[in-house]
Amino acid sequence: MERITIDFFPNGTQQIAVDGVKGEACKQATAAYETTLGAKISEVPTSEMYEQQENPARLQH
Amino acid sequence: MSHISQFEFQCSDLDALEKAAEACGCELVRGQKKYKWFGRFVGDSPMPKGLTEADLGKCDHAIRVKGASSQTYEVGVCKTEDGKFALRYDFWSGGYGLVDKVGKDGKKLELNYNVHHAKNFFEQQGYYTNIQTNQETGNPQLVAEKF
Numbered sequence: 044m045e046r047i048t049i050d051f052f053p054n055g056t057q058q059i060a061v062d063g064v065k066g067e068a069c070k071q072a073t074a075a076y077e078t079t080l081g082a083k084i085s086e087v088p089t090s091e092m093y094e095q096q097e098n099p100a101r102l103q104h
Numbered sequence: 105m106s107h108i109s110q111f112e113f114q115c116s117d118l119d120a121l122e123k124a125a126e127a128c129g130c131e132l133v134r135g136q137k138k139y140k141w142f143g144r145f146v147g148d149s150p151m152p153k154g155l156t157e158a159d160l161g162k163c164d165h166a167i168r169v170k171g172a173s174s175q176t177y178e179v180g181v182c183k184t185e186d187g188k189f190a191l192r193y194d195f196w197s198g199g200y201g202l203v204d205k206v207g208k209d210g211k212k213l214e215l216n217y218n219v220h221h222a223k224n225f226f227e228q229q230g231y232y233t234n235i236q237t238n239q240e241t242g243n244p245q246l247v248a249e250k251f
Contacts, residue, residue, distance in 0.1 A: 047226065047248040050238055051218050053211055076225050079116060 047072065108141065108160055108194055109209065110152035115189040117221045118165070121181065124216035125167045128205045132181070136166035139180035141194035152192065163192070167213075169205050176201045179210070219244045 050058040057080070061069040115121055122132040138161055145157045163180030177199035180192045191210055193199055206213040223233045223246055231248035238245040 045231075045250045047231070047246075049222050049246045049248075050241065051215055051222075051244045051246070052241075053215055053243070055211065055214050055218070057218060057222075075229075076222065079221070079225060080114070 045072065108145070108149070108152055108155070108192055110155070110190055110192045115181070115191060115217060116187070117217075117224060118181075118189070120217050120220035120224050121167075121189070123220040124213055127216040127220075128207075128212050130167050130169050130179075130205050130213075133166050133168060135164075137163060139163045139166040139178040139193070140168075141177050141180075142196060155192075160192075164189070167191075167206070169201055172201060178202065179206060179213075215244065219246060222246050222248075 044063050046062045048060045048062070050060075052058070059073050059076075061072050064072050118132070118134070122134075125132045141161055143161065145151070145160055151157070159182075161180070162182070164183045165181040167179035167181060169176050169178075177194045177196075179202065182190050182192060184190050191213070193202060193206075193210075195203060198204060207215075219235060223235060226233055226246070226248035229250075231250045233246060233248045236245050236247065237243070
């Protein structure tokens with residue numbers, strides 16, 4: 044199961060976490076959504092993103 | 105006095121904006137071509153970038169406070185050259201109740217817009233979505249799942 048969790052903050056920023064998608068594919072899961080937003084604040088891939096098969100990946104925007 | 109502020113968040117999803125307005129105790133009136141403000145620019149605050157005095161008070165849609173008095177100002181939803189929308193309002197005296205609803209610089213409206221825009225987007229991509237409250241932060245959280 045693919046699961047995307049977005050936390051919204053009062054200053055307008057968003058934090059996006061993707062679970063159940065391996066490696067770089069997690070970026071693709073949210074890339075189209077990001078294009079609908081304003082300027083990207085930040086993206087911080089964690090070490091989990093590089094664990095191709097074992098763990099879900101997580102991004103912060 | 106007249107002080108026009110232009111929200112800085114990008115808005116491209118009118119359906120999400122409509123739901124965000126409702127969440128703030130307001131309503132989006134589609135096709136309303138004028139928004140309520142002081143009516144005359146007196147030059148005591150900066151003109152928002154890219155605007156002239158002739159642009160003020162004109163809009164493509166408007167957001168008004170539900171049950172507001174006749175004095176309460178409105179938000180103008182104005183189409184921009186890139187096809188998105190800029191949101192403008194007269195913030196003098198809090199817009200006579202408007203700012204209490206949409207937040208300073210429209211931040212309450214922006215927060216709710218972001219939530220509903222994301223919900224709409226991921227539902228269109230085939231996800232099941234649920235809006236909830238993050239128990240740690242108290243802020244809204246969207247969970248989108250695809251099986």
